[in-house]
Amino acid sequence: MIKLCGIILVMLCCVGVSIKRMNTYKCRSKELTQVKKLLDFFESQIRYCAEPTSEIILDFVRINREDDCPVISCCADMVSNGHPFPAAMRECCDHCESSLTGEEINALAEFSGTIGRSDAESDIKCCKYYGELFLNQLNEAREQESSKGRMAIRLGLLAAAAAFILFI
Amino acid sequence: MKTNGGYLSLIDCLKTDMLRPLRLVDEAIADDAQEIRLYAGRPVMILCRDRAYFPDSGGKTGRIPPEDCLTLSGRELQSVFSMLCDYSVFSFQNEIKEGYITLKSGHRAGICGTAVTENGGIRTIREISSINLRIAKQVYGCADGLIGLLRSDFDSLILAGPPGCGKTTILRDAVRQLCSGALGRYVRTGVVDERCEIASCANAEPGFDMGISCDILSGYPKHIGIEHAVRSLSSEIVVCDEICSAEEVSAIEQGMNSGAKFIVTAHAGSLRELKIRPVVRRLIGTGVFKRIVLLKSRATPGETAAIYSVDDVGGII
Structure with a gap:
């Protein structure tokens, strides 16, 4: 009985670890998708409505109800409580748990510090620049999700099978 | 107040x-x-x-x-x-x-x-x-004198005064009273608020009490706003702050032909300044305005120094 429980436990651990790994890839893709959407939204709102950055982030969160990126939702919360957008984004980038890499988090904080300091034309260019940067990251993350993510699941299942055979 | x-x-x-x-x-x-x-x-x-x-x-x-x-x-x-x-x-x-x-x-x-x-x-x-x-203020009742003038004769007028004498504050209260039934009816008023100072709209709602029947054209260049107010919004009276260009005077002239009345403000500290300011001369020359209300100085904001009939001032000019 103990042996059976041990087998099940080890198998569950193997599968669990692989699923967690897979989820990390998935989450990063989702968060990057949201960040890319946010940057596109910034670009269009600056171009057509000349809305201030604090209103843009609030509008974005209102429209995109999927809560996929903790950094963005945390920033929107802080902005709605009266914090200025650049400071709120910097704070959330520093303290929020996220699946984004350090490089991506730095880029997002850098974006918040750059946007809103110049005229619309320059800020649209800034959105485009960071948009392309995050698009590349998103493509890479999707590739990782499909290749490494699946591989993690397969390895997990194989490890579970190996553990089962070993115990038997 | x-x-x-x-x-x-x-x-x-x-x-x-x-x-x-x-x-x-x-x-x-x-x-x-x-x-x-x-x-x-x-x-x-x-x-x-x-x-x-x-x-x-x-x-x-x-x-x-x-x-x-x-x-x-x-x-x-x-x-x-x-x-x-x-x-x-x-x-x-x-x-x-x-x-x-x-x-x-x-x-x-x-x-x-x-x-x-x-x-x-x-x-x-x-x-x-x-x-x-x-600092923008809303002073309730500061336009009572102006409303009294409109009650006796509903016609266009120029509100003139030196900087800081309360022109915009009076204009704001005049709009509030006109759009709240002070003349016995709700006057359809178009406020061309190019600098967003009169009504201070945020999220489409005015930051000040502007009455009910008021259309606020925020951020519109004045000459375009006047056209929209007259043509699209059928405003009975159009209100603009700080008329300063020939283009705006032309828009007022065209608006008058559509039957709208105007209340506008202009910088001029005295009758002498009124005479020498080309924009005011053009405004008077249009024949749109009947009266000029001249306000006192910054030290006594909102107080009227004199009310001139354009015929008198026109004669002097």
């Missing part, structure tokens, strides 16, 4: 610790304040009707700058400017070109710095050296 907004609502817009002492200023001075002037490397100044005060770092004020007077460095002034722009300079780029930013609650920040020019015009202003924060 009951007042609304003013100093405290302006201070609420200044979300920075650097200007915290302004919150602690004596209530009497706060009530009387008309402007807060911020200079790079020089003391912050609160300008009341006829005198200036200098706050120290604890909010105490003196008639001459105290030793520990509240002073902003150039860098601090730049960050106040960013804060006033809601960290989104692009949102205000057209206003910055004109040298001002309109804040929420209708307060206006005049900006001074180094101009960056392009094709002979101003592209932007950098190295902000001073900011003049003009």
Whole structure:
């Protein structure tokens, strides 16, 4: 009985670890998708409505109800409580748990510090620049999700099978 | 007269610790304040009707700058400017070109710095050296005299006066009364609020009490706003602040042909200034306006100095 429980436990651990790994890839893709959407939204709102950055982030969160990126939702919360957008984004980038890499988090904080300091034309260019940067990251993350993510699941299942055979 | 907004609502817009002492200023001075002037490397100044005060770092004020007077460095002034722009300079780029930013609650920040020019015009202003924060107030009943004039004769008029004499405040209250049934009916009023000072709309709602039957054309260039108010919104009366270009005078002339009445303001401190200002001469020359209400000085805001019939003034001109 103990042996059976041990087998099940080890198998569950193997599968669990692989699923967690897979989820990390998935989450990063989702968060990057949201960040890319946010940057596109910034670009269009600056171009057509000349809305201030604090209103843009609030509008974005209102429209995109999927809560996929903790950094963005945390920033929107802080902005709605009266914090200025650049400071709120910097704070959330520093303290929020996220699946984004350090490089991506730095880029997002850098974006918040750059946007809103110049005229619309320059800020649209800034959105485009960071948009392309995050698009590349998103493509890479999707590739990782499909290749490494699946591989993690397969390895997990194989490890579970190996553990089962070993115990038997 | 009951007042609304003013100093405290302006201070609420200044979300920075650097200007915290302004919150602690004596209530009497706060009530009387008309402007807060911020200079790079020089003391912050609160300008009341006829005198200036200098706050120290604890909010105490003196008639001459105290030793520990509240002073902003150039860098601090730049960050106040960013804060006033809601960290989104692009949102205000057209206003910055004109040298001002309109804040929420209708307060206006005049900006001074180094101009960056392009094709002979101003592209932007950098190295902000001073900011003049003009306090917008709603004074209920300050336009009673003006409404009395309209009650006796519903016709176009010019509200003239020197800077800071309360032209916009009177205009705001006149609109409120017209659109709240003061003439026995709800007058359809089009407010062309190019600088967003009269109604101070945020999220499509006016920041001041503007009555019911009021259409607010926020941010429209005046000549376009007048056309929209007359043609699309069938306004009975169109209200504009600070008429200063020939284009705007032409739009008023065209609006008159559609049967609309106008209340406009113009800078002119005296009858002599009225005579020499080309825009006012053109305005009078259109034949649209019947009366000119001349306000007193900054020391007595909202008080009428004289009411002229355009026929009289026209004769003098």
